[in-house]
Amino acid sequence: MLKVSFSDRAIPAKGTLVLSVFDGAVLGEKGNELNSEANGLLVDFMARREFTGSAGSMQTITKPAGLDYEELILVGFGKAEKLTALSVEEAGGRTFARLCDLGITDAAMVLELPDGAALDADEVAARFGSGAVLRDYRFDKYKTDHGVKKDGDDSKSKKAKDDKRLKKLKIITSSAAKAKKAFADYEAVANGVHIARDLVSEPANELYPVSYAKRVKELESLGLEVEILDQKELEKKGMKALLSVGHGSERDSALVVMIYRGAETGKSGSKAKGKGKGKNAEFTTPPVAFIGKGITFDTGGISLKPAAGMGDMKWDMGGSASVVGAMAALAGRKAKVNAVGVIALAENMPSGRATRPGDIIGSLSGQTIEVLNTDAEGRLVLADALWYTEDRFKPQFMIDLATLTGAIIVALGKEFAGMFADDDTLAEQLTAAGKQVGDKVWRMPLDPAYDKMLETDGADMKNIGGRDAGSATAAHFLKRFVRDVPWVHLDIAGMAWSGKTTPFTPKGGTGYGVRLLDQLVRDNYEK
Numbered sequence: 001m002l003k004v005s006f007s008d009r010a011i012p013a014k015g016t017l018v019l020s021v022f023d024g025a026v027l028g029e030k031g032n033e034l035n036s037e038a039n040g041l042l043v044d045f046m047a048r049r050e051f052t053g054s055a056g057s058m059q060t061i062t063k064p065a066g067l068d069y070e071e072l073i074l075v076g077f078g079k080a081e082k083l084t085a086l087s088v089e090e091a092g093g094r095t096f097a098r099l100c101d102l103g104i105t106d107a108a109m110v111l112e113l114p115d116g117a118a119l120d121a122d123e124v125a126a127r128f129g130s131g132a133v134l135r136d137y138r139f140d141k142y143k144t145d146h147g148v149k150k151d152g153d154d155s156k157s158k159k160a161k162d163d164k165r166l167k168k169l170k171i172i173t174s175s176a177a178k179a180k181k182a183f184a185d186y187e188a189v190a191n192g193v194h195i196a197r198d199l200v201s202e203p204a205n206e207l208y209p210v211s212y213a214k215r216v217k218e219l220e221s222l223g224l225e226v227e228i229l230d231q232k233e234l235e236k237k238g239m240k241a242l243l244s245v246g247h248g249s250e251r252d253s254a255l256v257v258m259i260y261r262g263a264e265t266g267k268s269g270s271k272a273k274g275k276g277k278g279k280n281a282e283f284t285t286p287p288v289a290f291i292g293k294g295i296t297f298d299t300g301g302i303s304l305k306p307a308a309g310m311g312d313m314k315w316d317m318g319g320s321a322s323v324v325g326a327m328a329a330l331a332g333r334k335a336k337v338n339a340v341g342v343i344a345l346a347e348n349m350p351s352g353r354a355t356r357p358g359d360i361i362g363s364l365s366g367q368t369i370e371v372l373n374t375d376a377e378g379r380l381v382l383a384d385a386l387w388y389t390e391d392r393f394k395p396q397f398m399i400d401l402a403t404l405t406g407a408i409i410v411a412l413g414k415e416f417a418g419m420f421a422d423d424d425t426l427a428e429q430l431t432a433a434g435k436q437v438g439d440k441v442w443r444m445p446l447d448p449a450y451d452k453m454l455e456t457d458g459a460d461m462k463n464i465g466g467r468d469a470g471s472a473t474a475a476h477f478l479k480r481f482v483r484d485v486p487w488v489h490l491d492i493a494g495m496a497w498s499g500k501t502t503p504f505t506p507k508g509g510t511g512y513g514v515r516l517l518d519q520l521v522r523d524n525y526e527k
């Protein structure tokens, strides 16, 4: 793991140095000193390469004449007055990747802001560190050094590669103490992102409902309370919709509840359990609630999916991973908020016990559902999870995240999550949070006409609405299991996994949603 530190002392004269450059090839005071020391080398070099310091650009000078560095890396930040947290994080991520490519394990960075910068020095330093830490992720636990190797070739050795990653980054800034404090929070959030990526990347033979629940339980060390409702408990409670999805699987289903109490007043805390006089006996202030779809593998069930690409369905638990990561982030940075995370875990398999198309099932809410397509399973597990969450916690709001429909990928591609909201305030807050952290959302319509498409003769509703507007009818299905609290559904089918690397997100599980929910809370729901 990369260790980021902050210092306001002198810059080292040796090793690898990273230097911030702003639009117009503008160097800071220290940058200019280095340039003089090297007889104008930096300015000459930038002019020759037509390097202007635009955002996203970078140049490496190996063994700069007149200076003692191995590598001097110029990182472009663009226009100072246009600086955003996101652009700085991207610079941090890119720099981390470049340093790793060069095989550098230890580097210092000089971050100097020109006048009129849109962000303070401490925030820029901390966000730069955040971007680097976010980019410092690999899922390689199943890579081994076993097998036949050609003579003299150890390029594939995992260990050798490990040693060649950046381990230490010292950021030199005028505001080191404040930067360090801000960075501690971002590091906790990045840890949440990494937890989500790990869960999403894990294959379904390793990560199934019960093993998943155990892994979440381990997060109690961060200050979360974790309850596991096992198959038996779910049967007792009557979560028939959730259970119907796991019915065909050899693996038991589960529901995991994470509770974080960051806004409890006085000593009451968990002791207040059952004694409260308000609507919710478990908290003195109502929690915010996040609910996640956790299908550990989605074969489609009896409505079997085609073989091509089915392996992708190991990440059909992406929504739940975002919820786990977000809860870990809030607890890790000790956010002043009460929050609950509820994840519905099941494996959707075909078998002699599996739910059949045409089956009519019950649900925790009492409503009945005609299952016309067993591949529309996410909405079934979420139906019970939403009902349970509202019933038990009376939260301020509920946000569910789910890799729910292929149709949302057709509509929005891999740029935006689809957002279905019955509350304008919450929708606006999420949109703003998404822009800040780069977890973008785009609002999609809810309308009674879509709801009508779920009507059927034999039961209260069917689980598919037909070919048209597949993401909207899925959202309306969920809406039938929400009563009195503001609710937003995020369809993240296009976002949980990426085939391409972006500045601070390596390809693979993205951890989408963790930063979004954290930012939402940070901006609007902390005391």
Ligand code: BES
Pocket: 298, 300, 316, 373, 375, 376, 377, 378, 403, 404, 405, 406, 407, 464, 465, 470, 493, 494
């Ligand atoms: N998990 C899938 C949705 C999905 C598809 C996520 C591709 C990520 C990538 C979901 O359970 C599903 O199968 N949805 C069906 C719904 C249909 C049967 C109404 C779909 O989108 O085809």
Ligand code: MN
Pocket: 298, 300, 374, 375, 376, 377, 378
């Ligand atoms: Mn499915």
Ligand code: ZN
Pocket: 295, 298, 316, 375, 377, 378, 403, 404
């Ligand atoms: Zn699914």
